[in-house]
Amino acid sequence: MTHRQFITLTVxxxxxxxxxxxxxxxxxxxxxxxxxxxxxRGCTSGACGVCTVQGDDxxxxxxxxxxxxxWDGRSVTTIEGVAGPEGLHPVQQAFLEFGAVxxxxxxxxxxxxxxxxxxxxxxxxxxxxxxALAGAICRCTGHIKVKEAARQAVLRLQxxxxxxAHGPAQG
Amino acid sequence: xxRRKADLAVVGRDQPRLDGADxxxxxxxxxxxxxxxxxxxxxxxxxxxxxxxxxxxxTSAARALPGVKAVITHAExxxxxxxxxxxLFRSDTVNYIxxxxxxxxxxxxxxxxxxxxxxxxxxxxxxxxxxxxxxxxDGAPILHAKAEGNLAWQSAEDRxxxxxxxxxxxxxxxxxxxxxASHNCYAEFHAVVADxxxxxxxxxxxxxxxxxxxxxxxxxxxxLTDGAVRxxxxxxxxxxxxxxxxxxxxxxxxxxxxxxxRPVKIRASADEEFIVCRAGGEVRYRYRTGVDADGRILxxxxxxxxxxxxxxxxxxxxxxxxxxxIHTLYKVDATRYRGRLVHTNNIPYYFHHGGGIAQMAFGLxxxxxxxxxxxxxxxxDFHLKNMVTEGHTSLTGTYFASCGLGECIRRATxxxxxxxxYGRQKPLRGIGLGIGAMASGxxxxxxxxxxxxFIKVMDDGTMTLFVGLPDMGQSSHTAMAIIAAEVLxxxxxxxxxxxxxxxxxxxxxxAFTQRGTFNTGNAVKAAALDxxxxxxxxxxxxxxxxxxxxxxxxxxxxxQAAPDRRVPLxxxxxxxxxxxxxxxxxxxxxxxxxxxxxxxxxxxxxxxAEVSIDPDSGVITVERVVVAHDVGRAINPRIVEGQMDGQxxxxxxxxxxxxxxxxxxxxxxxxxxxxxxxxxxEMPRVEHIIVESIDPFGPFGAKEVGEGPIVCxxxxxxxxxxxxxxxxxxxxxxxxWKVLRLxxxxxxxxx
Numbered sequence: 001m002t003h004r005q006f007i008t009l010t011v012x013x014x015x016x017x018x019x020x021x022x023x024x025x026x027x028x029x030x031x032x033x034x035x036x037x038x039x040x041r042g043c044t045s046g047a048c049g050v051c052t053v054q055g056d057d058x059x060x061x062x063x064x065x066x067x068x069x070x071w072d073g074r075s076v077t078t079i080e081g082v083a084g085p086e087g088l089h090p091v092q093q094a095f096l097e098f099g100a101v102x103x104x105x106x107x108x109x110x111x112x113x114x115x116x117x118x119x120x121x122x123x124x125x126x127x128x129x130x131x132a133l134a135g136a137i138c139r140c141t142g143h144i145k146v147k148e149a150a151r152q153a154v155l156r157l158q159x160x161x162x163x164x165a166h167g168p169a170q171g
Numbered sequence: 172x173x174r175r176k177a178d179l180a181v182v183g184r185d186q187p188r189l190d191g192a193d194x195x196x197x198x199x200x201x202x203x204x205x206x207x208x209x210x211x212x213x214x215x216x217x218x219x220x221x222x223x224x225x226x227x228x229x230t231s232a233a234r235a236l237p238g239v240k241a242v243i244t245h246a247e248x249x250x251x252x253x254x255x256x257x258x259l260f261r262s263d264t265v266n267y268i269x270x271x272x273x274x275x276x277x278x279x280x281x282x283x284x285x286x287x288x289x290x291x292x293x294x295x296x297x298x299x300x301x302x303x304x305x306x307x308x309d310g311a312p313i314l315h316a317k318a319e320g321n322l323a324w325q326s327a328e329d330r331x332x333x334x335x336x337x338x339x340x341x342x343x344x345x346x347x348x349x350x351x352a353s354h355n356c357y358a359e360f361h362a363v364v365a366d367x368x369x370x371x372x373x374x375x376x377x378x379x380x381x382x383x384x385x386x387x388x389x390x391x392x393x394x395l396t397d398g399a400v401r402x403x404x405x406x407x408x409x410x411x412x413x414x415x416x417x418x419x420x421x422x423x424x425x426x427x428x429x430x431x432x433r434p435v436k437i438r439a440s441a442d443e444e445f446i447v448c449r450a451g452g453e454v455r456y457r458y459r460t461g462v463d464a465d466g467r468i469l470x471x472x473x474x475x476x477x478x479x480x481x482x483x484x485x486x487x488x489x490x491x492x493x494x495x496x497i498h499t500l501y502k503v504d505a506t507r508y509r510g511r512l513v514h515t516n517n518i519p520y521y522f523h524h525g526g527g528i529a530q531m532a533f534g535l536x537x538x539x540x541x542x543x544x545x546x547x548x549x550x551x552d553f554h555l556k557n558m559v560t561e562g563h564t565s566l567t568g569t570y571f572a573s574c575g576l577g578e579c580i581r582r583a584t585x586x587x588x589x590x591x592x593y594g595r596q597k598p599l600r601g602i603g604l605g606i607g608a609m610a611s612g613x614x615x616x617x618x619x620x621x622x623x624x625f626i627k628v629m630d631d632g633t634m635t636l637f638v639g640l641p642d643m644g645q646s647s648h649t650a651m652a653i654i655a656a657e658v659l660x661x662x663x664x665x666x667x668x669x670x671x672x673x674x675x676x677x678x679x680x681x682a683f684t685q686r687g688t689f690n691t692g693n694a695v696k697a698a699a700l701d702x703x704x705x706x707x708x709x710x711x712x713x714x715x716x717x718x719x720x721x722x723x724x725x726x727x728x729x730x731q732a733a734p735d736r737r738v739p740l741x742x743x744x745x746x747x748x749x750x751x752x753x754x755x756x757x758x759x760x761x762x763x764x765x766x767x768x769x770x771x772x773x774x775x776x777x778x779x780a781e782v783s784i785d786p787d788s789g790v791i792t793v794e795r796v797v798v799a800h801d802v803g804r805a806i807n808p809r810i811v812e813g814q815m816d817g818q819x820x821x822x823x824x825x826x827x828x829x830x831x832x833x834x835x836x837x838x839x840x841x842x843x844x845x846x847x848x849x850x851x852x853e854m855p856r857v858e859h860i861i862v863e864s865i866d867p868f869g870p871f872g873a874k875e876v877g878e879g880p881i882v883c884x885x886x887x888x889x890x891x892x893x894x895x896x897x898x899x900x901x902x903x904x905x906x907x908w909k910v911l912r913l914x915x916x917x918x919x920x921x922x
Contacts, residue, residue: 037204038197042358043441047843050358079197092195096187099809102817103644104194105358105408111195130852137843139356139409139524140644142820143851145813 007072011036012081020068027051027063029071030078038079038108039063049136052109052116053078060116060132079108082115090160091115091153100149102140110136114150122161124154180724181657182871185809188646189668190406200405202362202376203438210364211240212280213427213437214287215420216273217446218265221299221516221836222314225263225272225292233275233289238282241430242290244273248426253392254484256317259422265294266314266481267516268836269446271419276427276435299516301835303453303478306515314481314514323479324487324512328494330566331505336470340461344542347457348534350903352478352831353523354450354846359408361447365424366434373400373425378407378414380641381681385417386673392422404671410643411524411821412878415683416485418447442841445831449521452478454530458538466546468557471497472507475531479512480519486512489520489527492613496528497535498565499608499773500576501557506566516836524821526684528609529881533826533903536605536886537893549593550604550890551584554777558606561864569769573874575801575864576775580606582860583799587779593894599784601895605887606777609879611803611869612686615768620684621761622691623677624698626655628706628756630748632726632741634659635667636698639679640691642670645877646810647687651695653806654870658699659706660723660740685875688806689772692870693762702758706740709747713738772866774879776800778819780855780887784895786914789907791892792853793823796884799860803874812859814876819857822884824848826892830904 006017011034018033027044030036030053042050044064051064054077061076082089088096091114101107110133117124117132124132129150133143176183193199230242245262253259260271273290277283300306300314306321314321337343357378364376373395379385382402390400407414420437428435439447459472475493479486490510497503512520523530543553559565561574584590584604592602614620625637636655642648648668656663670676679691706728707718714721716730727737747754764771779797784790798815805811828847832839840846865872885903893900898913 031204036197037200040201040358041203041438042360043843045441045842045844048358079195083196088192088195092192095195096191099187099813101188101191101194101644102646102813103358103408103410104190104199104406105201107194108197127852133851136851137356137848138358139411139821139824139848140358140817141813142816142818142849142857143854144816144820144857147851147854 005069007069009071010075012077022067022069024068025064026066026068026071029068030063036078036080040105040108048106049113050106050109052112054112054116058116058119060113079112082111089115090156091118094149094153094156098145098149098152100141100145106136106138110138110146114153118153118157122157126151179657179871181653181663182806183804183808186649186653186663186807188649188810189652189663190648201359201408202364202378202405205364205376205436207364207366207434210434210436211276211278211431212283213274213276213424213435214283215271215423215437216287216290216292218261218268218270218272220265220294220296221268221301222297223265223294224297225261225265226295227293228273229291230273232291233286236282236286236289238278239275239286240278240433241276241427242273243426243430251392251422251426253419253422254482257482259419267518269518270481271423274423274427276431299836301516301833303455303476303513303515306513318514321514322511323483323514324490326490326494327509329507333470333472333505333507336505337461339463340469341464342546343459343461344538344545345457345459346534346538346541347455348537348901350454350530350533352450352452352517352833353825353829354445354448354831355409355411355413355523356843356846356848357409357411357413360444361418361420361439362437363421363424364434364436365428367425367428368432368434371399374403375400375421375425376403376405377421379404380407380410380414380643380683382639382641382671382673383678383680384415385421388417389421389425393425402673404641407641407643410682412522412526412683413448413450415522418449420447445838445841446518449519450523450831451530452480452517452520454478456531456534458534460538460542462542462546466548466553466556468501468503470505471503473497475510477512477520478515478517480515480517482519483512484519486520492527493531495567496531498567498569500559500606502559502563503566517833524825525881525885526878529822529825529885532607532882532885533889537889537900540890540893541899551580551589554580554606571773572868573772573803573864573866574775575862576606576608576777578862579775579777579799579801582862583777583779583797586858586860587781587797589779599786599895601891602779602781603887603890603894604777604779605883605885605890607879607882608773608775609685609875609882610770611689611772611774611875612764613684613770614764614766619763620680620686620690621763622679622694624691624694624760625677626698626702626758628702628744630745632744633665633667634661635669636695637669637676638691638695639676640670640687641682643682645814646807647682649810650688650806651691654692654695655699657871658696659703660726660728662726685877685879687877688873688875689869690762692873694760696760696870697762698758698760701760702756705754705756706743706747709750710738710743713743771868772803772874774800774802774874774876776879776883778883778887780891782888782891782895784910786916789910791827791905791910793855793888795856796887797858797860798880799862800876800880801862801864802876803866803869804863804872805861806871806873808861811861811876815859815880816857818881819884820849820854822881823888826885826888826903826905828904830906
């Protein structure tokens, strides 16, 4: 009765074949198939943002509104794939330092949302940050320190890009 | 006792939360992430009727479905009683939409959902009592035999002589207000994993603010000893007073697991979340205040009527909390309080963020503001004249050992430019002041108010701190590590906090009534002092000084007499552990308020909100909120700011947006899409003023910041809106359609 099919999905650089049924969500495959529970299950109706991951076009994707079969042959970055061997990503570091983490349930989704924004719009201003975060709900932080952390991440990434282009600033 | 900031090495400095990196990288586990071998999925079969007679329940088709491993109804769980004499499952009548009738467990989600749908329940629908008025009407059917007149609970108390007070008053003002049902909207939905495979041992994973009270109530209802129930709290995705007592799904998951002999997970679905959560119902408030010719409050009367919904669990506590509130804010000679909980066929009432106080503060703030204006007084002067002060003892016997309320009012209004703006704004722009107080712990509300802590000191200089206090995001574990590090002269990085397992962690009533920093903090401080005393023997011998002269600071120990001669803390620890006596260093600490009942310390706050109103849409924009809060001492200042931010959000959300829309007992907006909360772009600028009154009983002077700010945000924004509209505001939330009605722009409820 149920049509099963294999899809090939690359998550955080790991390519795997997984069996899916047509109604399976990307969220289900990430959590249950890949065992990557950092992507959270929330409202499952696209209203809270806790399931946000990053698609191969760099955009933020609500994994609860995306069918797994749509991702055949494509790749996804989840919260587990953001930090590098040298440590936290600048967005994560800014969240940590500026107090943008509280209960932590929506934190992965918020980080993925901000990272996706900054990957595509490195000079995102306050309005762009507000717009990107509009799909998230966070009673703990009220978004205030999240926005501050996002602004700080923009500044740091810009400084890093400038350093790469022109070498370290001479003091 | 109180130490100057400069003397503190760790307390009062910004410290990123210890679990921050785990939460930021997806490593933190929540209950829904728990997967156990053989784990089943549980589903609850709920009543679709607000009130109905159950004629029959047929579970045969559900039981016959392949993959179904357990099916339970009242027949299998007749002895399981939760809350106050409430059977876990209904057998005769259902009393709200969502009432538990049966439950199933199956190998996967889809099978469980199919099985739940196969449970056939025949109902005879009865007319529901969907409102307080319907429940109190003459001839209304009685929902529970023991609740005469559908009155579930009633409490009344006079303090002082209110009749004399009102008799002597030069001015008396009376107002009524209403707040509506709302929902906590935690990021993490209600979830539980229960493993009762072995009859002698039940393990429960669930988000909670109090593992101890969950453990005790689960054990009591299921006929187990407390020790047979192991409560595991991984991370808790938001608390907001809403996760302070076990809910039916906890018991249901356990019983399903027992029957199946396998672990069972239940996770609330999106619409179920609104039922399971049980946040507050409608509340009606009548306030009456009498003042003398100078504007001093002589008598205050409050009459509160709660829609408590279908059942009573621990809701009556709300009457204790709201009865005491006025005494923590104003010096009042006489009060009269009445609180009544009325049964209806709505979702049972439970606490929303602010614990009943923030909601009470909506009308109370508006009432006092209106009274001040009626007297021709600036609200600032009215509050300053009547507010409690340090050294005051209230009619309830509460002694305020520290109180920064006056400083909060003065600093918040100054920074906001109150004098320049109040009464001088353009139309549809408003400014409002809200003041509040909040207990740090509440012995007597719950029977005891105890916290314990252990600290284990290792010979590499690291330490493990064991606490039973959950961290729902308020960073309490980091605060506890800061307190221990300060006492032991360690760095926060040296300390690992272990919590969330009742087999391991010491007794702690939990993280509610804002008791964490104060009570558990005092226990941690005592445990760290106990460990330090064990190290002092070695240190005093090596530094050739008296123990009382020792200073532990910055991973070093020295004598006050010779501060240049320092020994590494690690060496003192190593030498103690590896001495001939082989002294293991293990600190134990305990805190229980020395009072019979009541609270040792209160936080105080004042907030000024500025709003503007769009006359065409009725939308209110909160432009700016200045938050001043007397937290006693800020253990971790940036985290204190974060607590203020979240409460401004939640307070604003409750005043302006949040309402669980109910029609004949049916929730009309059971989703995050339809239940409106502010989005990031709607948030105002928030300015923080941390006031430190250094409480003599708090750990390093600390009190609380977990719920104090929200009780100020609610009246601040409400008063700003009333100020902008120039007409009385009486109902929360102040939704746009109500604003238009108040502006005379439109009639009824918009669609």
